[in-house]
Amino acid sequence: MAEQPVPDYPRSNPTESVAxxxxxxxxxxxxxxxxxxxxxxxxEIVGTVVFLxxxxxxxxxxxxxxxxVWAAWAGGLIALITLVSLAFEPRRVRSIGYQLRADDLLxxxxxxxxxxxSVPYGRMQLVDITRGPVARLLGLADLKFVTAAASSGVxxxxxxxxxxxxxxxxxxxxxxxxxxGL
Amino acid sequence: MTSLADGDWHRLHPASPxxxxxxxxxxxxxxxxxxxxxxxVDVVFGIPRQSGDPLDEIYERGAVGWALLAAAAIxxxxxxxxxxxxxxxxxxxxxxxxxxRSGILFRSHRQAxxxxxxxxxxxxxxxxxxxxxxxxxxxxAGQDANVQLAYLGSALADGLRxxxxxxxxxxxxxxxxxxxxxxxxxxxxxxxTLFPAGTIPAESESAAHAGRRRAMNDYASSRVGEFLAPExxxxxxxxxxxxxxxxxxxxxxxxxxxxxxxxxxxxVALIVSVIVGGSEWLLIAIFPGLIASVGYYVSRFTKSxxxxxxxxxxxVRVGFGLLTTSNETLPPGRIHAVGVTQPLAWRPFGWWQISxxxxxxxxxxxxxxxxxxxxxxVGSLADVAKVLxxxxxxFALDEQRVLIQHGLTSRGGDDGFRNAPRRAAWLRPxxxxxxxxxxxxxxxxxxxxxxxxxxxLVPLARLQSVGINQGxxxxxxxxxxxxLHTVTGPVTAxxxxxxxxxxARLLETVTAGAVASxxxxxxxxxxxxxxxxxxxxxxxxxxxxxATEVTS
Numbered sequence: 001m002a003e004q005p006v007p008d009y010p011r012s013n014p015t016e017s018v019a020x021x022x023x024x025x026x027x028x029x030x031x032x033x034x035x036x037x038x039x040x041x042x043x044e045i046v047g048t049v050v051f052l053x054x055x056x057x058x059x060x061x062x063x064x065x066x067x068x069v070w071a072a073w074a075g076g077l078i079a080l081i082t083l084v085s086l087a088f089e090p091r092r093v094r095s096i097g098y099q100l101r102a103d104d105l106l107x108x109x110x111x112x113x114x115x116x117x118s119v120p121y122g123r124m125q126l127v128d129i130t131r132g133p134v135a136r137l138l139g140l141a142d143l144k145f146v147t148a149a150a151s152s153g154v155x156x157x158x159x160x161x162x163x164x165x166x167x168x169x170x171x172x173x174x175x176x177x178x179x180x181g182l
Numbered sequence: 183m184t185s186l187a188d189g190d191w192h193r194l195h196p197a198s199p200x201x202x203x204x205x206x207x208x209x210x211x212x213x214x215x216x217x218x219x220x221x222x223v224d225v226v227f228g229i230p231r232q233s234g235d236p237l238d239e240i241y242e243r244g245a246v247g248w249a250l251l252a253a254a255a256i257x258x259x260x261x262x263x264x265x266x267x268x269x270x271x272x273x274x275x276x277x278x279x280x281x282x283r284s285g286i287l288f289r290s291h292r293q294a295x296x297x298x299x300x301x302x303x304x305x306x307x308x309x310x311x312x313x314x315x316x317x318x319x320x321x322x323a324g325q326d327a328n329v330q331l332a333y334l335g336s337a338l339a340d341g342l343r344x345x346x347x348x349x350x351x352x353x354x355x356x357x358x359x360x361x362x363x364x365x366x367x368x369x370x371x372x373x374x375t376l377f378p379a380g381t382i383p384a385e386s387e388s389a390a391h392a393g394r395r396r397a398m399n400d401y402a403s404s405r406v407g408e409f410l411a412p413e414x415x416x417x418x419x420x421x422x423x424x425x426x427x428x429x430x431x432x433x434x435x436x437x438x439x440x441x442x443x444x445x446x447x448x449x450v451a452l453i454v455s456v457i458v459g460g461s462e463w464l465l466i467a468i469f470p471g472l473i474a475s476v477g478y479y480v481s482r483f484t485k486s487x488x489x490x491x492x493x494x495x496x497x498v499r500v501g502f503g504l505l506t507t508s509n510e511t512l513p514p515g516r517i518h519a520v521g522v523t524q525p526l527a528w529r530p531f532g533w534w535q536i537s538x539x540x541x542x543x544x545x546x547x548x549x550x551x552x553x554x555x556x557x558x559x560v561g562s563l564a565d566v567a568k569v570l571x572x573x574x575x576x577f578a579l580d581e582q583r584v585l586i587q588h589g590l591t592s593r594g595g596d597d598g599f600r601n602a603p604r605r606a607a608w609l610r611p612x613x614x615x616x617x618x619x620x621x622x623x624x625x626x627x628x629x630x631x632x633x634x635x636x637x638x639l640v641p642l643a644r645l646q647s648v649g650i651n652q653g654x655x656x657x658x659x660x661x662x663x664x665x666l667h668t669v670t671g672p673v674t675a676x677x678x679x680x681x682x683x684x685x686a687r688l689l690e691t692v693t694a695g696a697v698a699s700x701x702x703x704x705x706x707x708x709x710x711x712x713x714x715x716x717x718x719x720x721x722x723x724x725x726x727x728x729a730t731e732v733t734s
Contacts, residue, residue: 025652025662027686103697112654116686117667118693119647122700148323148541149646149667178700 025114030106033097039138040158041093045086046134052082098156100170103178105145107154117154123147124175127168131161143167186338187275187345191283194271198333199264201310208309273331275342277349280320280329294322294329296350297706300542302343303510303554306336311507314405318342321542323669328542336408347496347511352707423493423572425558425565427486431533435560436482438527445475486559493572496708500557510554515705516540517573519666520557520639521673522566522590529635534566534590535559538573539671555672563590574641576623585622589629589637592616599629605659606679617679619664619688624699626666626692628677638675640666642699648692650685657682664688 059075062068088111096109104120128144135141135157141164145154159167186192200207215222217236240249263286271284281293303319310316315333322328334342448468455464487504494511501509519539528534536558543554558569567586571578577586588597594615595601601618602610610617613632620627626645628638647667656662662685666675680688 024657025650025682025685027689029686029690104693114652115649116651116689117647117649118689120693120697120700122697123646147646147667148669150670151665151667152647152649154647178697 025116027106027116031099031101033099033108035094036096036156036158037138037140037160038090038093040096040135040140041090042138043132043134043140043158044089044093048082048086048089052079055079055082093158096157100174105154105171107145107156117152119145119147119152119154120178121171121174122178123152124171127171129164129168141165145171186342187349189274189276191272191274193268194273194331195315195333195335196268197313197315198271199267201313201315201333275346275349280346282329282331292329294320294327296346297352298322299346299350299513300516300540301510301512302346303508304339304343305508306503306506308505311336311409311505312405314401314408316340320346323541343511344496347513348709350513350707351496351709423568425491425561425568425572427489427560429487431531431560431562432483432486432489434531435528435533436479436486438525438531440525441475441478445472448472448475489559491558491569491572498557498572512540512573513705514575514708515641515643515703516542517641518644519641519668519671519673519675520570520573522570522637522639523631524590524635526633528560532562533560534563536561536566536569537672539668539673541669563587566590570639574623574625574639577625579623582623585620585627586637589620589627590635592629593632594618598622599627600684602661602677602679603681606661608659609655609661610679614679617677619677619680621691621695624695626675626695628666628675630677638673640668640675642692642695643703643705644668645692645696645699648689648696650680650689652682652685666692 055075055078059071059078062071063075091111092109095111095114098105098107104118107117107119109115124145125148126146128146129141130144131141139161140158141161142155142157143159143164145152145156147154156167195201219235221235221237240246266286267284270286270289271282273283274281277296279293279295281291283289283291299320300323301321303321305317305319306315307317310333314336316336316339317330317332318334318339319331320329331339331342448471452465452468452472484504485506486502488507489502490499492499492501497511497513497516499509499511501507517538517540521537522534523537524534535556537556540555557573558565561569567583570586576582585598588599592599599618599620601616602614604614606614606617613630616632616635617630619629621642624642626640626642628640630636630638645666645668649665649667651663651665652661656679660682661679662682664677664680664685668675
């Protein structure tokens, strides 16, 4: 795991330097965040490129075969937005972080739309590890922490496979020692 | 303790295959009656028939013998199928779990662990109720994971519920010595599920006839007695803990609902179309709908009649229904979130509605055809306070009463809630003053909404996780969104606007509170702490199944 601690990305905040009105969401009491593997960027890029190809193929088919000119414009627009967001992919992956605190798992992700979730270990119902085809090639795995609430949504993508297994075992161990009912 | 919760296998009410197949049996009866209608009229009123019916047809063709044979064969097959299905459908209630085995060709075995029970529901649909039968349903967490005992004798169902809740509460009584016998034996209880043990007359042959008639009379009078009995057993709950809904308020709440607005619009459209004239199709389209809506109002009304919520030693009991009755017991600590809401139309009357999130879901509808998650369909402020005291232990103190009062009706300001800052008015122009949270007595209170006022309460011990979000707009305003994640249900505990720094503080304090509450929580065996000094053992496996089903 590439876990050199990043002190919560202070530099990655253009709004704050420009306009002091804006304030990024931050947890002042939180410790050091563990990051996911930088290789995970590749997984995201491949996914985006596949999506891009499908959009282009669909738009192209509509345009060339059925003479729908609007399809070309719509397809082009979607492709442009996707390409721009592709440039932010490394930043977005860097923003994914988690930490195992004394009693809870803390998870964060997102740059434009930030999200922090804290789950007490005792609430764990199961831990799910999945490996997509691209992630498997790169030796990565996704870990999902499932509680009784569907909205918790704590999924840590792009962990090295060994790290994912170790993290799963650690989480199960922590959950067992702090078991609560439903 | 009744004989049913002794750890042995028991059978259901002998009539249960008929009652469960109820609709088909009645459809069959209806079919027969419809075909032989004129013959019945002839027999009963002596009015001669005009045309032939299927019986005449059979008679004319000389196929009487075959017809009788076929009818007898069908009857025998049905009888055998019902008997076999009744014999194969057994249940067992032990210290650990409730189990049901059923099926003839496809056997199924279902088991629910007692310490995972989310609720016990007794439903008496109209026709089984006439026969003195009731359906008992034990809900556990998860979709379609409930264990149903359909049907049991009415009194036995009540007794069995009491026993199940007592076993689940951890307040165990010593088991009777007879309970240790081998399971799987042919049971003497087949009759006992119809008549409570000891009421079966055992006279000599000469007195048998009189005895049977007496038994019939007893049976009839006990049916009438059960039918007319109050929905809530007066012994079960202290009267001061019972909340009821006056009939006028119930009518009012149904009249001032969103559906009425729809009906009103339809009526206006109808009148306009008649005045303008020339468009009969609108009349044809809308008028049947209006007639159907009357039926909707009536059914909502009868389903919510005799509504009562009561606090018992084993949790909250919610009962309702005039013809088909239902009452569900929710043991302590099974409620994951509570929402108190007031639609705008109810405001002049000061009425509120309470709905809850829970992990187990009964397959039966709640009052008024609403989901069974509505605990109080309509109630005054005093009723709300009483119900909240019942479902959230620890909310009986003055401090919490004041907090609830503020949470419901306060317009904002310094009243115990941490409210959103003024700049939140950009996003919540009317309600920003009121949008805030408070933590008290082991629960988080979220307050929001000014047109339709809402107060949401989440017990910390049941909270699953906490999340805070921020998008670009809220970042400019130094605001954030906070959400408390609970099991799925009608209550979504979200605060749309909160100061960004305050959101981080909320995340930390609420998580710490959730961890602490879960450690001190003993509600999975709710009576054990008060019964003895034994420490509450945690369930053995952390992610163990709440219910298992084997179908082969």
